[in-house]
Amino acid sequence: MKNLIAVFIFLFGMVSVIQAQDKKPPMSPRVTAESPDKNIKVVYGQPSKRGRVIFGDNGLEKYGKVWRTGANEATEVTFKNDVMFGGKMVKAGTYTLYTIPGEKEWSVLLNSTLGQWGAYDYEKIKGSDVAMVKVPVSSNKTPIEKLTITPANNSIAIAWDNMTVSVPVMKHGQGSGSGN
Numbered sequence: 001m002k003n004l005i006a007v008f009i010f011l012f013g014m015v016s017v018i019q020a021q022d023k024k025p026p027m028s029p030r031v032t033a034e035s036p037d038k039n040i041k042v043v044y045g046q047p048s049k050r051g052r053v054i055f056g057d058n059g060l061e062k063y064g065k066v067w068r069t070g071a072n073e074a075t076e077v078t079f080k081n082d083v084m085f086g087g088k089m090v091k092a093g094t095y096t097l098y099t100i101p102g103e104k105e106w107s108v109l110l111n112s113t114l115g116q117w118g119a120y121d122y123e124k125i126k127g128s129d130v131a132m133v134k135v136p137v138s139s140n141k142t143p144i145e146k147l148t149i150t151p152a153n154n155s156i157a158i159a160w161d162n163m164t165v166s167v168p169v170m171k172h173g174q175g176s177g178s179g180n
Contacts, residue, residue: 027047027048027071028045028046028047028048028070028071028072029045029046030043030044030045030046030072030073031043031044031045031046031149033149033150033151034151035151035152035153036152036153037153038080039079039080039081039083039153039171040077040078040079040080040083040151040152040153040156040169041077041078041080041151042075042076042077042078042097042149042151042156043075043076043078044069044070044071044075044076044097044147044149045070045071045072045073045075046070046071046146046147046148047070047071047146047147047160048145048146048147049143049144049145049146049160049161054160054161054162054163055101055103055161055162055163056103061101062101063101063102063103064100064101064102065100065101066098066099066100066109066119066122067098067099067100067101067119068098068116068118068119069097069098069099069147069149069158070147070149071147072117072118073115073116073117073118074096074097074098074116074117074118074119075096075097075098075149076094076095076096076097076114077094077095077096077097077110077151077156078093078094078095079091079092079093079095079169080092081171081172082171082172083169083170083171083172084168084169084170084171084172085110085131085133085167085169086108086131086133086134086135086167086168086169087133087168088130088131088132088133089172090110090130090131091130093112094114095110095111095112095114095130096110096111096112096113096114096116097109097110097111098111098119098122099158099165101163102137103137104136104137105134105135105136105137106134106135106137106158106165107132107133107134108132108133108134108135108158108165108167109129109131109132110129110130110131110132111125111126111128111129111130112128112129112130113125113128133167135165135166135167136165137163137164137165138163138164138165138166139162139163139164140159140161140162140163140164143161143162144159144160144161144162144164146160147159147160148160151169154168154169154170155167155168155169156169
């Protein structure tokens with residue numbers, strides 16, 4: 001009986017060692033990015049281009065279709081303070097970030113329903129949108145391999161492949177006309 005227990009312990013240990021050696025880094029790692037003033041935090045899955053066409057009618061992300069703006073779990077944005085998000089008042093808190101890519105402009109949406117996987121249920125939760133802004137597309141001279149979402153003190157930039165968009169973000173009360 002002692003030999004049988006010893007064999008099971010040995011086998012369990014070997015399986016654990018083999019599994020630990022087989023772990024590869026995820027293809028789309030989860031990334032956390034914060035603005036320098038710590039007011040904005042973005043958590044997203046970071047996919048890579050890997051030779052694929054990313055945007056457009058023949059791309060991975062179709063024009064005019066809601067995208068989770070990342071990989072796997074939907075991207076979440078946290079504002080430490082109330083902000084003006086592209087001119088729309090948004091209370092401090094955590095929101096799911098979605099986009100609708102277009103060739104010349106994107107719609108960027110914040111939704112209060114958290115814990116989403118992708119954008120599969122967006123139609124069911126779109127009534128929870130708290131802001132939707134349209135922003136122009138800038139073309140990148142060199143394609144960007146990995147999706148990069150960069151929160152700055154006054155904006156959130158989304159860049160991947162040959163496109164970049166940026167949404168202005170100001171703490172509520174900053175700038176002209178935002179104090180009401």
